[in-house]
Amino acid sequence: MLLVGESTAGKTRAAFEAMRLxxxxxxxxxxxxxxAVEVLLEDWGAIGDCVVWLDDLERFLGPGGLTLSALHRLLAPHPRVVVLSTMRSHEYNRYRDRAEHDVTGVEQDVWRQGRSVLRQAQVVQLERRWTVPERARARVLVADPRLSRALAGGERFGVAEMLAAGPELAQAWQHAWVPGHHPRGAALVAAAVDARRAGYHRPLPADVLQRLHDGYLARHGGPELRPESFHEALVWALAPTVPAGANSLLLGDAAQGYIAFDYLIDLPAQEPILEAL
Structure with a gap:
């Protein structure tokens, strides 16, 4: 069984909970x-009913790991063995037939072995954004404030994505205030967040955001923070949480403007909105 989906779609947690249930x-x-796959097979005869867990399956493919032969050795003697794995969409697409021309020589043989393994899998595509019925079932559990905030994020982002990326983004924002890190980036985010807290839920032009953030930078120490340039701050705030991820502290671009990520708006214990904003 192979769960395939984008980063922060909830693949690992979904697979784990299904296994536990x-x-x-x-x-x-x-x-x-x-x-370790080959080591596991050395004493495989004594194994009973079990789940072999291969999170991020691409890490295990290839010589010395999970080849088609090794997969057959895992499954053949034990009809009640389940190989449960996950894989990001980007990695899975690397093994599609039309990607074969991108690899040559020895790498092509490794690629073919990996594709042979993937062709044996029962693939479940896990979408990043939840369906309407899925969101309706989740609303039964809104007593959990984390889930409530994730559902309130609208349908632009997946619920699992909000749950996974939100806390990490909040920590990155807090840590950015440290002198010499990304204090100007943190101030840009603070200004964008407070614009939304004040009721302005549209993207802010870069020049407006640049003017608004000065007060937040000053409130935390100004020049003593050794702030980076405005360009560096903007690049940092727009960087995704994970490679190829969809969430960042600020969303948007120079043409349409920038808006704070939904999760940040409802964080507890935020400072008062500056009067200047």
Whole structure:
């Protein structure tokens, strides 16, 4: 079984919860490296009902790891062994037939071995954005404030994406105020967040955001923070949480303007909105 989806779609958590619900009595085996797959097979005859957990499957593919032969050795003697794995869409697409011309020589043989393994999988595509029925079922659990905030983010972002990226973004924003890190970037985010807290839920032009952020930078120490340039601050604030991820502290571009990420608006214990804003 292979769950495929974008970063922060909730693949790992969905797979883990499904395993916990449906196979509670199975043993759990999680090789830590590609080479550990071969080590696992050395004593495979003594294994009973179990789940072999391969999170980020691409890490285990190739020589010395999970080849088609190794997969057959995992499954053939044990009809009640489940290989449960996850893979980001970007990595999965690297093994589609039309990608074969991108690899040559020895790498092509490795690629073909990986594709052979993936062709044996029952693939479940996990969408980043939840369906209307899924969101309706989640609303039953809105007593959990984290889930409530994620659902309130609208349908632009996935609920799992909000849950996964939100806390990390909040920590990155807090840490950015440290002198010499990204204090001007943190001030840009603070200005954009407070614009939304004040009721302005449209993107801000770059020149407006540049004027608004000065007060926030001054409130935290001004020049003593050793702030970076405006360009560097904007690049940092727009950087995705994870490679190829969709969430960043600020969203938008120079043409349409910039808006603060939804999750940040409802964080507790925020400072008062500056009168100048």
């Amino acid at each position: 449906l196979l509670p009595d199975y043993s759990f085996l999680a090789p830590s490296t590609r080479e």
